[in-house]
Amino acid sequence: GAVVSQHPSRVICKSGTSVKIECRSLDFQATTMFWYRQFPKQSLMLMATSNEGSKATYEQGVEKDKFLINHASLTLSTLTVTSAHPEDSSFYICSARDVSGGASDTQYFGPGTRLTVL
Amino acid sequence: EDQVTQSPEALRLQEGESSSLNCSYTVSGLRGLFWYRQDPGKGPEFLFTLYSAGEEKEKERLKATLTKKESFLHITAPKPEDSATYLCAVQNTGFQKLVFGTGTRLLVSP
Numbered sequence: 001g002a003v004v005s006q007h008p009s010r011v012i013c014k015s016g017t018s019v020k021i022e023c024r025s026l027d028f029q030a031t032t033m034f035w036y037r038q039f040p041k042q043s044l045m046l047m048a049t050s051n052e053g054s055k056a057t058y059e060q061g062v063e064k065d066k067f068l069i070n071h072a073s074l075t076l077s078t079l080t081v082t083s084a085h086p087e088d089s090s091f092y093i094c095s096a097r098d099v100s101g102g103a104s105d106t107q108y109f110g111p112g113t114r115l116t117v118l
Numbered sequence: 119e120d121q122v123t124q125s126p127e128a129l130r131l132q133e134g135e136s137s138s139l140n141c142s143y144t145v146s147g148l149r150g151l152f153w154y155r156q157d158p159g160k161g162p163e164f165l166f167t168l169y170s171a172g173e174e175k176e177k178e179r180l181k182a183t184l185t186k187k188e189s190f191l192h193i194t195a196p197k198p199e200d201s202a203t204y205l206c207a208v209q210n211t212g213f214q215k216l217v218f219g220t221g222t223r224l225l226v227s228p
Contacts, residue, residue, distance in 0.1 A: 004161075006161075034215065034216075043205065043218045043219060043220045043221055044162070044205070046215055046216070093161045093162070095161075105150055105167075105209060105214075106150075106167055107164075107216060109161035109163070111161045112160060
C-alpha cells in the first residue's frame, strides 16, 4: 500500500517553456502533498506544501509565481515550472501524507522527475 | 529552529560487517522521527517512524532506535543490496513538514 506516482519521470525542455509535473497517490487519499527539489548529492529541500482545495504554502525563497502548485483532488497535485531556465534543472520529488493510520503521519514519496532545461 | 545532523556522511562496509548510522536532532517538540532509504535517481522509500524515546522498530536487517537527542539505524550483516543513502527526518508537533538530514551514503561490498 501507500504508493505515490509521478509523471513524467524525465523531461527535457527548452528555456522559456513551461513544464507540468503530476503527483498522484494511488491507493490512499492525501489531503496534503509536498513538493521537494534535490540537487546532486544533497538532501531534499522542501519547496511547498499543497493542501487539497486551498492555496499552497511556499517555503521562504521559493517563487510562487514560478512554481505553480494545484491540488485539485484528494489524489492529485501538480507542479508547473513556468518559463523554465537552466537553473531550474533539478530532481523534483513529491510526497503525500497518509493520515489513515491514526497516529501515523507518514509521508510517502514519488519516484521523482528529472527536469533538464536547455 | 529544528535541525537534523547525520553521521557519518559516507560509510563503506564489507558484506556481513554490522554497523550503525547516527541521526542527531534538535526539535522543540517531536511528533515523529522518520527513516528513509534513497537509491540513486529515485524517490525516498519509507522505512520507519519512531515517536518516543525508547522506541525500537525492526525490518529485516535494519533496526531503528530513538532517544531524546538521537536515533540510530543499526544494520546487521548487511548485503550489497543494502547500499543506498539513508535519510533521517523529524517532524515538529507544530508543523506538517519534515526536516531532513543530509543523509549517510552506505556502500556494502561483496
